[in-house]
Amino acid sequence: MTLLHTSPVHVPVFDALRDRHHAGTALRHLVVPELLARARAAGPGAVAGEIESLLAGPGSGDGAVLCTCSTIGAVAERLGPVLGRPVLRVDRPMAAAAVRTGPRIAVLATVESTLAPTLALLREEAGALERERPGCAAAPTPWTRVVPGAWERFEAGDDAGFLALVAAAVDAVVDADVIVLAQVSMAGAAARSTTGVPVLSSPAVGLAAAVGALRRA
Structure with missing residues (x-):
């Protein structure tokens, strides 16, 4: 592979x-x-x-x-x-899991270019779920946030600082059914967060x- x-x-x-x-x-x-x-x-x-x-x-x-x-x-x-x-x-399996978890999806990213492809993917997976189980799932209402300063830490090789910023952003999320970490590099932040909201990553x-x-x- x-x-x-x-x-x-x-x-x-x-x-x-x-x-x-x-x-x-x-x-x-x-x-x-x-x-x-x-x-x-x-x-x-x-x-x-x-x-x-x-x-x-x-x-x-x-x-x-x-x-x-x-x-x-x-x-x-x-x-x-x-x-x-x-x-x-x-990220497709992650998106499929997100739309099955609930409609209020918080999408966190560290670069702006990730947001549009991720939102499009969530719409695709929501459509697939509707075809599979018509009327059984509410339409997703995702919102997005780019974590300030995180990408600069990543580019500088500061993995601990990068993940700390992402984890803090995760913990700041309220009123969401599920949190999506839109990039592979963000996955390690899930274990550092203390939120009770499900956090999904892709690797x-x-x-x-x-x-x-x-x-x-």
Whole structure:
């Protein structure tokens, strides 16, 4: 399986999850930070061609692909039929769980470019839930917040400071049924928070979905 990352810090996270839950699964990591930088500057669609070339190239391996960047996840996912291989976005299982938890969804992110793709994904999953169980779930009413100063801490390599800011933002959420941590890098903040509201993150459930797709392929 190939994992497409926009930060090298995600590699040990997914390797550890593999070792803990999916022993024996071979992971190939493609780390291309420039994709996120260009997507933030020009929009996710601007990097579609580059993603296609990367995933079609000899260095991308074969089998399922998991894109771990929420900003470009939708773009990568749409390339699956073109590439002839499953391409999954890491945050889809998290979004599916969120809309099943309740309609009041707090979406926290550390970069603005993540918000629109995450909200679109929540709408998609809400539509899927409505088709599955018509009239059984209220329409989602998500609200969003970018955690001030967190991304700067992340870029500076201050992981503890980054997670502390995210955890504080989590604990500040009120009147929500569920809190979504929109980026893989934020997952560690869940264990640092003290909120009683369910907090969802994407790495573990996203990797599990990709391993399932790999086995079905």
